[in-house]
Amino acid sequence: MSAGDGKGYLSERGWRSWAFTLDHKRIGVMYLCTTIFFFLLGGVFALLLRLELLSPQARYFSNHAYNVFFTLHGAMMIFLFIIPAIPSGLGNFLIPLHLGARDVAFPRLNLASYWVFVAGFLVIVGSLVAPMDTGWTFYTPYSAKTGAAVTTLSLGVFLIGMSSILTGLNFIVTIHKLRAPGMSFLRMPLFLWSMYATSIIQVVATPVVGVTFLLLAAERVLGVGFFDPAKGGDPVLFQHFFWFYSHPVVYVMILPAMGIVSEVIPVFSRKPIFGYKAIAYSSLAIAFLGFLVWAHHMFTSGMSPLANAIFSFMTFFVAVPTAVKVFNWIATLYRGSITFEAPMLYALTFIFLFIIGGLTGPFLGALATNVQLHDTYFVVAHFHYTMMGGTVMGFFAGLHYWFPKITGRMLNEKAARASWALIFLGFNVTFFTMFFLGVRGMPRRYAEYLPKYHSENVVATIGSVILTLGILAMVWNFVQGLRSGTPAPGNPWRALSLEWQTPSPPETENFHEIPLVTDWPYGYGTKKA
Amino acid sequence: MNSIQSFGAASGEAGKVDAVFLLIAVICGFFFLLTQGLLVYFAVRYRRRAAGRDNETPRITGNHLLEIVWILVPTIVVMAIFYYGWKVYSDMRIPRPGAAEVHVTGKQWMWEIRYPGGRTAINEIRVQRGKPVKFLLSSSDVIHGFYLPEFRVKMDAIPGRITSLWLSPDRAGTFAIHCTVYCGDGHSNMNGSLIVMEPAEYAAWERGAAEAGRADEPLPKRGERLVGASGCLNCHAVSGKEKIGPNFSGLFGSKVPLEGGTTVSADEEYLRESIVDPGAKVVKGYPNVMPTYKTSMKAEEVRAVVEYLKTLR
Ligand code: HEM
Ligand SMILES: [Cu+2]
Numbered sequence: 001m002s003a004g005d006g007k008g009y010l011s012e013r014g015w016r017s018w019a020f021t022l023d024h025k026r027i028g029v030m031y032l033c034t035t036i037f038f039f040l041l042g043g044v045f046a047l048l049l050r051l052e053l054l055s056p057q058a059r060y061f062s063n064h065a066y067n068v069f070f071t072l073h074g075a076m077m078i079f080l081f082i083i084p085a086i087p088s089g090l091g092n093f094l095i096p097l098h099l100g101a102r103d104v105a106f107p108r109l110n111l112a113s114y115w116v117f118v119a120g121f122l123v124i125v126g127s128l129v130a131p132m133d134t135g136w137t138f139y140t141p142y143s144a145k146t147g148a149a150v151t152t153l154s155l156g157v158f159l160i161g162m163s164s165i166l167t168g169l170n171f172i173v174t175i176h177k178l179r180a181p182g183m184s185f186l187r188m189p190l191f192l193w194s195m196y197a198t199s200i201i202q203v204v205a206t207p208v209v210g211v212t213f214l215l216l217a218a219e220r221v222l223g224v225g226f227f228d229p230a231k232g233g234d235p236v237l238f239q240h241f242f243w244f245y246s247h248p249v250v251y252v253m254i255l256p257a258m259g260i261v262s263e264v265i266p267v268f269s270r271k272p273i274f275g276y277k278a279i280a281y282s283s284l285a286i287a288f289l290g291f292l293v294w295a296h297h298m299f300t301s302g303m304s305p306l307a308n309a310i311f312s313f314m315t316f317f318v319a320v321p322t323a324v325k326v327f328n329w330i331a332t333l334y335r336g337s338i339t340f341e342a343p344m345l346y347a348l349t350f351i352f353l354f355i356i357g358g359l360t361g362p363f364l365g366a367l368a369t370n371v372q373l374h375d376t377y378f379v380v381a382h383f384h385y386t387m388m389g390g391t392v393m394g395f396f397a398g399l400h401y402w403f404p405k406i407t408g409r410m411l412n413e414k415a416a417r418a419s420w421a422l423i424f425l426g427f428n429v430t431f432f433t434m435f436f437l438g439v440r441g442m443p444r445r446y447a448e449y450l451p452k453y454h455s456e457n458v459v460a461t462i463g464s465v466i467l468t469l470g471i472l473a474m475v476w477n478f479v480q481g482l483r484s485g486t487p488a489p490g491n492p493w494r495a496l497s498l499e500w501q502t503p504s505p506p507e508t509e510n511f512h513e514i515p516l517v518t519d520w521p522y523g524y525g526t527k528k529a
Numbered sequence: 530m531n532s533i534q535s536f537g538a539a540s541g542e543a544g545k546v547d548a549v550f551l552l553i554a555v556i557c558g559f560f561f562l563l564t565q566g567l568l569v570y571f572a573v574r575y576r577r578r579a580a581g582r583d584n585e586t587p588r589i590t591g592n593h594l595l596e597i598v599w600i601l602v603p604t605i606v607v608m609a610i611f612y613y614g615w616k617v618y619s620d621m622r623i624p625r626p627g628a629a630e631v632h633v634t635g636k637q638w639m640w641e642i643r644y645p646g647g648r649t650a651i652n653e654i655r656v657q658r659g660k661p662v663k664f665l666l667s668s669s670d671v672i673h674g675f676y677l678p679e680f681r682v683k684m685d686a687i688p689g690r691i692t693s694l695w696l697s698p699d700r701a702g703t704f705a706i707h708c709t710v711y712c713g714d715g716h717s718n719m720n721g722s723l724i725v726m727e728p729a730e731y732a733a734w735e736r737g738a739a740e741a742g743r744a745d746e747p748l749p750k751r752g753e754r755l756v757g758a759s760g761c762l763n764c765h766a767v768s769g770k771e772k773i774g775p776n777f778s779g780l781f782g783s784k785v786p787l788e789g790g791t792t793v794s795a796d797e798e799y800l801r802e803s804i805v806d807p808g809a810k811v812v813k814g815y816p817n818v819m820p821t822y823k824t825s826m827k828a829e830e831v832r833a834v835v836e837y838l839k840t841l842r
Contacts, residue, residue: 063714063773135711141688142671142712229689235672236687269575275591300674301685302692305622309615316607323603324596326564331595333571337586340576348572355564359557362607366614368549368621372681375674375709439550440536441678443709446717450705525588 008408008505022107023508027114028093029406032399034118035089038080039392040475045073047468050430050461056451066447067133074136079160080121082391083249086256087202088117088167090398091195093406095171097499098189100180100517102509105173113166120159127152135445137246140227140238144219151220154213161206161213168202171195180498182517189497189521190279194259197283201248201255201290209245212238236301243294251290253387255283257394258325261347264397265329267495268344269336272522275328282321289318299370308367315365322358326351341493342416346397349424353389357382360435378438384431396423396474403478404492408505409485415477422470429463497521539679539700539725545617546681553610560606621682624695628661635666635673635686636820638715638773639760640706649825651760652721654706657731661697669820674709677723685710698725714773714816718763752837755830759822767841774819775812781839786813800835 009025018026048069052060061069092110096103104110127149134143134150143150175196179188216238218224225231227238266273273279295303295311303311329351338344360382363369373379403411433456442453449457491500498521502511538544631654632643642650656662666675666686675694676683684694698704708719726734746754756762756777764773775785781800784792788811793799802809804826807819822831 058770063717067711067714067716133713139672139710145671146713229687235689269586270577271586272588272590274589275596278591278596300683301672302687302690305619309619312615313611316611319607320600320603324600327599328596330564330567330571331589331592333568333575335587335589336571336575337577338572338575340572348568351568352565355561355568359561362553362557362610363550365607366549366553366610367618368546368614368616368681369553370614371618371621371683372546372550372678374683375676441676441705441707443674443676443707443717445711448717450720522590523588525586 007507008503009508010408010505020111022103022111024092024096024104024107024110025406025506025510027110028089028091030114031084031092031117032089032406034121035081035085038076038121039085040471042073042076042081043468043471045069045076047464049073050464052447053449053457054461056449056454056457058447061447063447064133067445068131070445071132071135072128075124075132077387078136078253079157080124082253082387083164084117084160084167086260086391086395086398087171087195087198087252088113088164090260090395090402091171091198091256092167094191094402094499095174095195096178097405097502097506097510098192098497099175099178100183100498100511100515101174101178102511102514104170105177106170109166109170113163113170116159116166117163120156120163122156123159124153124156127156137242138213138216138238139235139242140216140219141229141235143216143238144227151217154217158210158213161210164202165206168199168206171199172203175199180515180517186277186280187517187520188280189259190262190273190276190283191256191259193280194255194262194283197287198252198255200284201252201287205245205248205252205291208241209249212241212245215241236298236303239298239301240295243297244291247294247297248287248290250386251286253391255286257350257391257398258283260394260398260401261329261350262325263495263497264343264347264401265332266522266524267493268341268347269333269338270524271332271334271336272524273328274331274334275324276520276522278324279328282324285321286318289314289321293318296365296370299367300374312365312367312370316362319358319361319365326355326358340417341400341413342411342420343397343401343493345417345420346393346400349420350390350393350397353385353393353427356432357385357389360385373438375444376438377434377442377444380444381431381434381438384434389427389431399478401493402499403481404488405499405504405506407482407485408488409481410488410492411481411485412477415473415480419470419473419477422466422473424470426463426465426467426470430460430467431463433460433463495521496523536679537700538681539702539704540696540698542617542621542696543679543681545621549613549617552613556606556610624663624693625661625697628663628695628697629656630663630665631656632665632667633675633686635668635670635675635708635712635719637670637713637818638708638719638763639820640675640708640719640721641669641820641825651758651825652706652763653724653758654721655724655726655731655734656698657728658698658701658725659728661695663693663695666692666694671712672710673712673719674707676707676709677704678707679704680723683709698723701725701727701730713818715763715818718772720763748833748836749840750837751830752833752835755826755834756837759826759834761834764819774815777838778841780841782842785810787811788813788817797835797839800838801831804831804834 009023052066130149132153215226219226225233227233227235262279293315296315299308437453437456442449488504490503498515538547634641640652642654666684668686668688673686675686680696682694682696684692702725704723706721706723765777766772767777780795783795785795786792793810805823808817811817
């Protein structure tokens with residue numbers, strides 16, 4: 001591993017060259033493969049759920065099996081896919097390249113955090129001997145009573161949280177210390193700003209979930225009554241702890257995807273990003289405000305109306321920096337010279353679907369309508385629009401955008417567009433339908449439902465089949481590209497950020513010479529406005 | 530539950546929630562059209578027409594006035610939405626004076642109702658049209674969510690605590706009650722109904738119900754009615770696919786394997802005991818989750834249920 005040996009980082013072979021690598025790019029790739037695996041597995045569970053919901057009665061599985069499936073689906077998608085995928089996967093690969101650095105600040109810690117993550121999911125797999133049925137939210141007292149292996153699972157989540165803290169710390173230090181000469185904070189690509197904000201949330205919030213799961217384990221194993229009213233505990237306390245972590249973590253899920261979109265939109269419009277500073281600072285504002293709104297998940301848990309009012313008020317404030325980002329992206333398109341390669345299609349899809357996710361937020365933020373819609377399919381639709389329509393589409397944009405850089409090969413553009421079309425169609429058919437179910441009162445986590453909800457459920461299931469076909473086509477395209485794609489030039493999209501100023505795939509230490517940065521990475525456009 | 534009504538608002542307060550919903554829908558609909566419209570319009574209008582001209586775009590990096598506008602406008606709009614959401618909500622939290630109080634206890638997996646006079650019921654709440662009623666909610670095991678979609682209200686039922694909810698039904702009819710906080714295997718079967726009766730009808734029911742059933746009704750018939758009304762069928766099936774508990778059909782007279790390896794023959798005494806003290810003999814392979822009916826069923830009602838079960842050979 002000598003600097004500038006001219007060979008791509010992928011040239012070394014054998015499993016040891018991966019398992020013990022200190023190269024941030026390889027660690028990033030390992031994270032990507034692992035998390036994509038869990039995305040597909042979580043998707044299988046989603047399909048099983050939709051299959052069961054084809055009929056109002058539990059026809060194919062028992063209620064219990066359904067409950068296990070939605071728990072596995074949710075928990076995997078959240079803890080094993082969406083939280084780590086962009087930060088630890090694409091983030092690891094890109095942060096040093098974006099900064100003009102040779103690696104992250106602590107390469108060994110980086111490798112350690114990957115293996116802690118793997119240990120975490122192995123523990124979780126081990127806990128499946130007694131499948132959990134708590135939902136990914138683990139509310140007490142149910143989670144303290146159910147027979148499933150919640151204690152083992154807590155340990156797994158604890159380890160995964162630890163890995164996430166280590167990665168976050170590593171990124172913060174890297175961004176502070178390893179920027180190439182000339183790269184001031186205000187010359188950083190917006191992806192770095194979003195990763196910076198994300199890392200802060202991870203470091204500050206994740207310890208809380210660690211503690212929460214320790215308390216839950218103590219309750220189950222030692223019989224301590226933190227949450228048990230019979231012992232003077234408070235069952236709702238768990239929800240406060242849980243959401244104090246899990247609400248900010250919603251922004252760990254979405255901010256990195258916003259970062260990707262902020263990279264892709266300017267490149268494919270050949271325009272500088274509109275309102276750079278507003279986008280950069282709004283990431284920090286979201287990170288900060290995200291800590292003040294956790295109890296908006298708990299408006300029906302018996303909190304005082306005053307507390308509800310305060311949390312509802314704060315919730316609406318997060319909407320503002322988010323709206324600012326959306327307006328800026330759209331303004332970037334104005335008078336551009338736009339092309340629609342797959343990364344751009346997914347970035348535009350992100351904006352389109354995220355707007356729907358975002359505009360259904362006020363229904364849940366306003367108290368009167370929250371009480372009506374909370375814990376119904378309206379919420380299921382809303383969070384799939386933000387998490388899958390937002391984050392996952394941003395992730396797909398990033399995968400298509402950086403695929404040439406990561407693998408050194410180009411994707412088949414036609415296949416990419418065809419799979420995009422299926423995904424776009426399938427997604428909307430599946431999840432838009434759920435808004436109607438929710439408004440009409442169908443509660444979430446229902447294995448069986450009243451016949452009056454039947455037709456929407458059938459439509460949603462048909463949509464999920466289309467969606468699945470699209471995702472399979474996309475995966476197939478990745479595999480084909482990897483095996484037989486045409487070799488990629490260093491800068492296929494003619495972008496200006498630093499990762500494109502090195503060959504594809506980059507060599508082990510990224511750059512022959514550390515670049516000198518003289519401008520921000522969005523200098524498109526020749527005519528002065 | 531075949532007579533569940535359509536989804537129109539069933540109380541004046543629910544109508545107010547619908548108004549807030551509509552208000553938000555109009556505002557968000559406007560911004561939806563605006564943003565998606567611009568997105569699609571720009572994407573189409575500014576697509577690259579000729580190759581090679583790709584860098585001839587204006588170098589626009591921002592516009593302070595525009596950015597201030599789109600920080601201020603959303604701020605004002607969301608504050609307005611917050612205000613209406615909060616106003617209607619806080620009005621709704623204050624019960625109208627003179628509300629009758631009904632206790633509701635969530636249990637895995639049924640709603641146990643206790644009326645002021647001490648009468649109890651399972652999964653079925655009867656109230657009068659036009660008269661406000663306040664529900665005092667609690668739970669005997671895990672958290673449940675008490676949800677009445679047509680009334681646009683919901684509140685969690687939490688062990689060790691009493692929470693409350695009130696409504697004032699405007700329409701007679703039968704309305705769904707759902708459990709919205711995940712509570713285990715029977716979560717999606719934890720449904721009940723709110724039966725809103727005309728005042729005269731309600732008074733008659735109150736009188737009639739005081740006479741402990743109908744004297745001329747044959748016991749098995751009465752048992753069948755009780756099994757339906759007491760939440761038994763949430764967990765037990767009379768025919769067809771097994772639910773959470775053992776099937777009722779063919780139960781009487783069979784040999785039942787118990788946890789611990791013994792068996793017992795399902796005679797009348799066994800059936801009676803299983804209703805009032807379900808934990809005493811737990812059937813092999815089934816979770817010990819059934820609540821006792823000791824307080825909610827009178828001895829003769831239990832007898833009627835047993836007689837009914839005997840008919841299900
Ligand atoms: C193939 C696409 C997907 C389909 C068809 C799908 C469908 C579903 C369904 C039917 C439920 C159960 C709703 C309920 O009973 O309450 C559900 C729950 C959930 N989904 Fe998805 N989903 C998909 C993708 C995703 C993705 C990509 C994520 C996040 C990254 C995600 C996160 C969740 C979460 C967190 C839950 C809640 C689980 C719980 O209630 O504990 N889903 N999904
Ligand atoms: Cu429940």
